[in-house]
Amino acid sequence: MASETYESPWTNDGVDLFRKTVRQFIDREFVPRQGRWREQHHADPEAWPLAGNIGMLLPDVPQEYGGGGGTFAHEAVVLEELARAGVHFASSIQSIVAHYILAYCTEEQKRKWLPLMARGELSSAIAMTEPAAGSDLQGIKTVARREGDHYVINGSKTFITNGLRAGLVCLAAKTDPKTTGPKGTSLILVETQDLPGYRVGRPLEKVGRHGQDTVELFFDNVRVPASHLVGGTEGMGSFQMMEQLVYERLSVGVAAVAAMEKAVDITTRYVKERIAFGKPLIEFQNTRMKLAECRTEAYIGRIFLDDCIERFLKGRLTPTAVAMAKYWLTDREFHVVDECVQLHGGYGYMSEYPIARMWADSRVQRIYAGTNEIMKELIAWAQ
Numbered sequence: 001m002a003s004e005t006y007e008s009p010w011t012n013d014g015v016d017l018f019r020k021t022v023r024q025f026i027d028r029e030f031v032p033r034q035g036r037w038r039e040q041h042h043a044d045p046e047a048w049p050l051a052g053n054i055g056m057l058l059p060d061v062p063q064e065y066g067g068g069g070g071t072f073a074h075e076a077v078v079l080e081e082l083a084r085a086g087v088h089f090a091s092s093i094q095s096i097v098a099h100y101i102l103a104y105c106t107e108e109q110k111r112k113w114l115p116l117m118a119r120g121e122l123s124s125a126i127a128m129t130e131p132a133a134g135s136d137l138q139g140i141k142t143v144a145r146r147e148g149d150h151y152v153i154n155g156s157k158t159f160i161t162n163g164l165r166a167g168l169v170c171l172a173a174k175t176d177p178k179t180t181g182p183k184g185t186s187l188i189l190v191e192t193q194d195l196p197g198y199r200v201g202r203p204l205e206k207v208g209r210h211g212q213d214t215v216e217l218f219f220d221n222v223r224v225p226a227s228h229l230v231g232g233t234e235g236m237g238s239f240q241m242m243e244q245l246v247y248e249r250l251s252v253g254v255a256a257v258a259a260m261e262k263a264v265d266i267t268t269r270y271v272k273e274r275i276a277f278g279k280p281l282i283e284f285q286n287t288r289m290k291l292a293e294c295r296t297e298a299y300i301g302r303i304f305l306d307d308c309i310e311r312f313l314k315g316r317l318t319p320t321a322v323a324m325a326k327y328w329l330t331d332r333e334f335h336v337v338d339e340c341v342q343l344h345g346g347y348g349y350m351s352e353y354p355i356a357r358m359w360a361d362s363r364v365q366r367i368y369a370g371t372n373e374i375m376k377e378l379i380a381w382a383q
């Protein structure tokens, strides 16, 4: 993203052109629908093929699999533009699942699922968390038992983003329930359409991010072909998740910085317009001090994030560095957005004001994709 004095090193003419297309599309097609999506707690199903049409889905997946053929820079653009417009749309989940497929699935599976996902004809979810196991993923109870050419799956998942209509679920399950360590867990891709024993709960009532659904999933003797085991070898799930969580956590960081920048922008405009004691709020020294702090934190966040993106593009972003980014950027996001709410006074607490919605939206960033406490554990134990 660019500002008056700074331009991200990972942008170029092609990426800028892609941003223009994505921005125009979001403003035209998604912004007018946001109110309804927030009320119904999910995006319209038609939104997926529309997004697929303009190349907003799987922008960093090779073209031979139907993707945009770009890099993480293109994915970052989509995340930034959604944040800029205040639109909830789970395209990042689609990208996360696509990268599991790209990294570990067979050629045949890549050619079957990725083009459908890129066109928005198949939407997806990643299902790790369970009612009794979130941070402690080794404690999951969902079991996939091998029976001939199939796995028989029993268990439940909770807090699953985009699960409502996901036709493909990347599921974490125990293939060896007796093994307590990471080797007992595998990932299995579940095609959910008309699948006996598979059930989706109602969208959960969240504090924020109302425009995208978060649901419970239930598996009751669900039969899935054994060939849908991700990577083809049992017990690799925890290692695959550790590898792919780098992508997911970097995506969370991108959204965090975009939110900070937007919060500072809209608050700067607001304090110039709002009058108190006969003068604009910006005339009060405290307002200027707070704004200066927020703008500085957003700027430091941007530089740190851009360094992480550059490293990722070169294949050199470590799990420890991305844990630092996920923890620090989302902590700062919530702090900056909270300060900006304060500068809006009572209007900052009214849902019709973007800053109020951003406050509710930003809270969960410190919780999902691994809580910030778990990020600090990873950082502290690193060599």
Ligand SMILES: Cc1cc2nc3c(=O)[nH]c(=O)nc-3n(C[C@H](O)[C@H](O)[C@H](O)COP(=O)(O)OP(=O)(O)OC[C@H]3O[C@@H](n4cnc5c(N)ncnc54)[C@H](O)[C@@H]3O)c2cc1C
Pocket: 126, 127, 128, 129, 132, 133, 134, 135, 136, 158, 159, 160, 161, 162, 206, 209, 214, 364, 367, 368, 369, 370, 371, 372, 373, 374, 377
């Ligand atoms: C809106 C939303 C969307 C989500 N989307 C998805 C999704 O798409 N797919 C999916 O699989 N999951 C999803 N999640 C789940 C999310 O990843 C978990 O909520 C998160 O990992 C925390 O797990 P938990 O809720 O069970 O909390 P717990 O693990 O019970 O943690 C509770 C508290 O204890 C702390 N804690 C736990 N263990 C330790 C430790 N070892 N050291 C220090 N502190 C610790 C945590 O940091 C936290 O503060 C989503 C959650 C939300 C709220």
